[in-house]
Amino acid sequence: MDLWNEIARELSQTFDSELNRAILEKIRFKEVQNDKIIVLIAPDPLTSGWFEANYRQLAESIAFRLTQKPYVFQVEIAPHQVVYKKVSERSSVSEAGVTQPYLNPKYTFERFVVGSNNDFAHAAAMQVAQCPGTNYNPLFIYGNVAVGKTHLIQAIAHYILKNSPEKKVRYVTSEVFANEFIESISKKNTEHFRSRYRTLDVLIIDDVQFFQGKESTLEEFFHTFNTLLHEKKQVVFACDRPPHLLKNISDRLLTRFNSGLTIKIENPDMETRMAILTRRVEEESLDISTEVIRYIAEHIDSDIRNLEGALTKLIAYADLRKKEISLDLAKEVLRDKIQMEVPKNLTVTDIQRAVARYFNINVNDLKSERRLENITYARHIAMYLAKEHTNLSLTEIGSLFGGKAHTTVMRSADKIEKMMKTRKKVRKEIEDIIALFYEEKTSKKEKETTLS
Numbered sequence: 001m002d003l004w005n006e007i008a009r010e011l012s013q014t015f016d017s018e019l020n021r022a023i024l025e026k027i028r029f030k031e032v033q034n035d036k037i038i039v040l041i042a043p044d045p046l047t048s049g050w051f052e053a054n055y056r057q058l059a060e061s062i063a064f065r066l067t068q069k070p071y072v073f074q075v076e077i078a079p080h081q082v083v084y085k086k087v088s089e090r091s092s093v094s095e096a097g098v099t100q101p102y103l104n105p106k107y108t109f110e111r112f113v114v115g116s117n118n119d120f121a122h123a124a125a126m127q128v129a130q131c132p133g134t135n136y137n138p139l140f141i142y143g144n145v146a147v148g149k150t151h152l153i154q155a156i157a158h159y160i161l162k163n164s165p166e167k168k169v170r171y172v173t174s175e176v177f178a179n180e181f182i183e184s185i186s187k188k189n190t191e192h193f194r195s196r197y198r199t200l201d202v203l204i205i206d207d208v209q210f211f212q213g214k215e216s217t218l219e220e221f222f223h224t225f226n227t228l229l230h231e232k233k234q235v236v237f238a239c240d241r242p243p244h245l246l247k248n249i250s251d252r253l254l255t256r257f258n259s260g261l262t263i264k265i266e267n268p269d270m271e272t273r274m275a276i277l278t279r280r281v282e283e284e285s286l287d288i289s290t291e292v293i294r295y296i297a298e299h300i301d302s303d304i305r306n307l308e309g310a311l312t313k314l315i316a317y318a319d320l321r322k323k324e325i326s327l328d329l330a331k332e333v334l335r336d337k338i339q340m341e342v343p344k345n346l347t348v349t350d351i352q353r354a355v356a357r358y359f360n361i362n363v364n365d366l367k368s369e370r371r372l373e374n375i376t377y378a379r380h381i382a383m384y385l386a387k388e389h390t391n392l393s394l395t396e397i398g399s400l401f402g403g404k405a406h407t408t409v410m411r412s413a414d415k416i417e418k419m420m421k422t423r424k425k426v427r428k429e430i431e432d433i434i435a436l437f438y439e440e441k442t443s444k445k446e447k448e449t450t451l452s
């Protein structure tokens with residue numbers, strides 16, 4: 001309880017709006033389970049979604065800083081709010097809640113919207129859930145941030161737990177696997193760890209990319225994986241990149257990753273984004289017009305977490321101010337979020353040009369070693385934008401900034417990210433630079449039209 005109070009206090013210091021504080025106040029502490037999971041209670045699914053989408057990761061990192069323990073957060077919905085849920089969904093909640101601390105009860109197949117971006121991955125996941133260990137083994141799902149990888153692989157776990165309760169299923173992130181392994185070494189009970197994992201019927205591992213470079217964990221994992229495949233037990237992975245782009249992972253493990261079915265979940269298209277929002281609105285029996293849904297889906301095309309976050313913010317605002325949700329209200333409330341969306345296919349050159357223009361310096365200054373305060377700051381911002389809004393690796397970005405090391409890019413981007421959380425001025429500057437991207441894009445288009 002004290003821990004949560006401290007975390008909530010730190011969280012609310014990062015908020016710049018009364019609205020966020022009001023939403024956070026609706027969330028209550030319930031309990032800490034097994035010294036691993038901090039369980040909170042939200043009054044409704046939207047508040048819980050708001051927390052998950054915007055603050056869960058931050059809360060977990062504050063908890064880690066305060067305790068040096070890898071706590072995870074789980075948000076339950078207050079009981080009177082879940083009565084409208086289907087019976088099937090309810091049973092999966094309680095079962096998962098007891099035996100599967102890391103599963104989110106909302107990540108089921110029933111709540112997964114199938115669109116052209118994920119239909120293949122969905123079909124494969126369904127097949128694996130119905131007949132684990134037979135066809136696609138391992139199943140390796142990858143895709144960009146927040147496209148639904150975790151939701152889909154957890155849906156497999158929920159389905160199997162509900163339909164074949166005798167099966168031993170375990171969902172963990174690669175970090176949890178690594179932490180448990182390290183803990184088992186320090187407590188000298190690796191045998192227990194091994195038998196726990198090697199006797200599973202279904203092992204689901206999320207965020208495989210965090211295995212990179214963890215040598216001893218990878219060695220252990222390789223043997224777990226081999227045993228399970230040999231016994232025809234199902235293994236499922238989610239990752240932010242395809243296996244061949246994983247670094248510091250042995251060839252023998254990469255070959256195993258590729259030995260089943262590897263599928264990408266693409267970014268959701270307009271139709272899927274509309275369908276996801278419409279589903280959320282129906283689930284909560286909300287009165288929101290298609291016009292408003294279309295506005296959000298059209299303007300927020302980066303990832304689904306942002307999309308859901310925008311809807312939550314709009315609803316919370318209307319609720320707090322006792323206003324009806326109209327297109328005008330949506331435009332007013334979502335102005336910040338929508339302005340922070342950047343045009344697609346942005347290059348590092350576009351970013352450097354806009355940042356140099358904004359700070360009235362030369363593009364070459366950004367690539368130089370000059371340490372004048374304003375130039376260093378502009379360089380940090382440009383690196384942050386390049387890291388966030390291009391697909392380049394940190395090393396590639398560093399080389400486009402006059403051969404800087406990837407760690408320099410990482411540190412600069414981190415610095416800005418932290419400043420954005422606490423300083424309005426920094427956020428405003430980033431928004432203004434993003435507005436410049438649009439300006440430059442439009443003037444480029446106009447030039448092209450004049451020339452042709």
Ligand SMILES: Nc1ncnc2c1ncn2[C@@H]1O[C@H](COP(=O)(O)OP(=O)(O)OP(=O)(O)O)[C@@H](O)[C@H]1O
Pocket residue numbers: 107111112113114115118143144145146147148149150151152240276304305308
């Ligand atoms: N097809 C979908 N239908 C319904 N909700 C979805 C769908 N895809 C994603 N979501 C929702 O979007 C949010 C983000 O999804 P999820 O966490 O599964 O993404 P991810 O790809 O695992 O992200 P990360 O890369 O951060 O691990 C979740 O709330 C999830 O329920």
